[in-house]
Amino acid sequence: MKWSVLTLVAADEQGIVAAVSQKLYENNCQLAEASMMRLGANFAIMLRVSHPDDCNLKEILAPLTEKMHLHIHIDNDVAEKSSAPEPDVNITVYGADRAGIVAKTTGALAEAGLNIIDLETAVAGSDAEPIYIMSLEGNATQGIEKLQKAVDELAADFDIRLSEIETLRA
Template sequence: MNFFLISLFGKDRPGIVAEVSKVLYDLGLNIEDSSMTRLKGEFTVMLVVSCPEDIGEEKIMSMLKGVGERFDLYVACKKLPKDWEKEYEGKEIYRIVVSGADKPGIVYSVSKVLSEKGINISDLRTERRGELYLMLIEAESQEDRFDELKQDLDQLKSILGVDIHVERDEEAVL
């Protein structure tokens, strides 16, 4: 079994997901993981697909070419190494919510704290709702860093003037 990371992006319009998923289905690919979202009028698609050994990047790109041209999408495809899943097993998962007034440096400041602790960001979303800035992070660590992370983020929230809530995901272990 092979795994590929596929990324597409372009102006948002109806039919992108249907057309992309049809091509993948017709090729016999299975969508394992996906993230699809609109950002300021642009639609982004990131997928991890699994497929039989006889299908390669060239075949996938060739089949997605028509969809890319029809919707004016940028398309990329990358084969993942065979052992890619082993790197993500048995990790602590943290969920972090940052909210407050929007200002430059929030993403940098929070991500710097995580990086210094050796904590990896697996998902990060930001959204501005009027004057409210919202950042949602899912992060993971090989070691239990919860208490020190909570302490550092508590210090950071007074520096940034935002609210930061962090919790350990007791249910999920990758």
């Protein structure tokens, strides 16, 4: 068995997930982690898939890529498993939509030791006055204090909040 990461993007329509997963199942592939989301009017799926050594994912999915106009990208021979890093901090940012909000905040946070594990952003508000919202989880690799300091400095420009994640182990 080998592991690959599949990325599929298409104009959103009903049944993409079902069609893709059915095709993979029929060809003895198994899904591990998957993330699927709408990006504007597009639908995007990323999946980590195990499959027999001689299986060609591109060929298997060819009928669908044509029918559903899926754009497909495959990374072969990825690592089988790595234990997921546990986030210890959650940061939310929102502000009037403007260029550079993600670059500026994540740049300063990376410098203060943030390793991002999960990030989501959205544009909301009215067309005339859009707002940008970002929520991320990660590890404060150089300690929470240093990260908090960076957040406090960014707070001059954005509404930004850091909260610690204390995972319950029970």
